[in-house]
Amino acid sequence: MTADMSAFSSRLHFFGDLTFLTAHRIGAEQSQAVDAPKLPILRTMDGLPYIPGSSFKGAWRSYTESILRTLQAQPGLIDNLACLPLAEKERCLTPDVIRRIKNGAGAGASQEQSIVDTRLRDASCWTCRVFGNGQLAAKVLVKDLYIDPARYFQTEIRDGVAIDRDSGRAKGGQLYQFETVPAGAAFSLEILVENATPAECGLVMLGLNAFMRGEVLLGGAKSRGLGWCKLEPKWKQSEYVTTNDPDDLLTYLFRPADVKPVGLTGQESEAWVSAFREAIQVKEGKDA
Ligand SMILES: [Zn+2]
Helix, strand or coil, X not given: CCCCCCCCCEEEEEEEEEEECCCECCECCCCCXXXXXXXXXXXXXXXXXXXXXXXXXXXXXXXXXXXXXXXXXXXXXXXXXXXCCCCHHHCCCCHHHHHHHHHCCCCCCCCCHHHHHHHHHHHCCHHHHHHCCCCCCCCEEECCEEECHHHCCCXXXXXXXXXXCCCCCEEEEEEEEEEXXXXXXXXXXXXXXXXXXXXXXXXXXXXXXXXXXXCCCCCCCHHHCCCCEEEEECHHHCEEEECCCHHHHHHHHHCCCCXXXXXXXXXXXXXXXXXXXXXXXXXXXXXX
């Protein structure tokens, strides 16, 4: 198996529709304008609400990490599925590990970058290998999600009460207003997954399946019931191509831009999840 990330080995191009069942709020910076709510939503240049790809990816990654941290604590399953990327000492690649790899065992300063990259990847947890960390580029890229103008009317302004975090009581009657996008808003989702193994595609699907079941909430004010959404995959529009199948690859690379994609059925996803499930079992005698 090659670990050279400069070479192409596979690409999954996933499309879907993300529809909100409740209102949601992805906030911009506080507004200073008098006629605007203090806490406006994020908008495109045309004034329409949108969801940055990084917001979707953040919620997706957090969900995946929480599930995988539970799984890796189970007997019989491998223990490097997820780390705590925000805590320096709980990361898979701690500063110590990075230093040790970069200084390389005896290879000196001339140690090839590709060897360093492979070792950094091997020392990273599964989640970091897919979603990236300070040393590894992410294999998943999420485009900003744009709203379907036909399914959107007007934002709503809600009143909030500032809560004192210590006492849990209202902070001297301080009111603030925040803007939300109403239920029914629909966004198009586009994700590229580059050079993931079938098992890593399974990890990708673990989170996307949860979005399809409506179990991952997006944006702020979740405790007030905001952010419930559901992902509808568009398998026919999605594509998967790998160098394991040279014919497919050539067709894919040389097709004219206006030719429709071959499309997926959705069953590929089940095979990836099975590959992931198989890969995370501890293999007897492997490290003996
Ligand atoms: Zn990690």
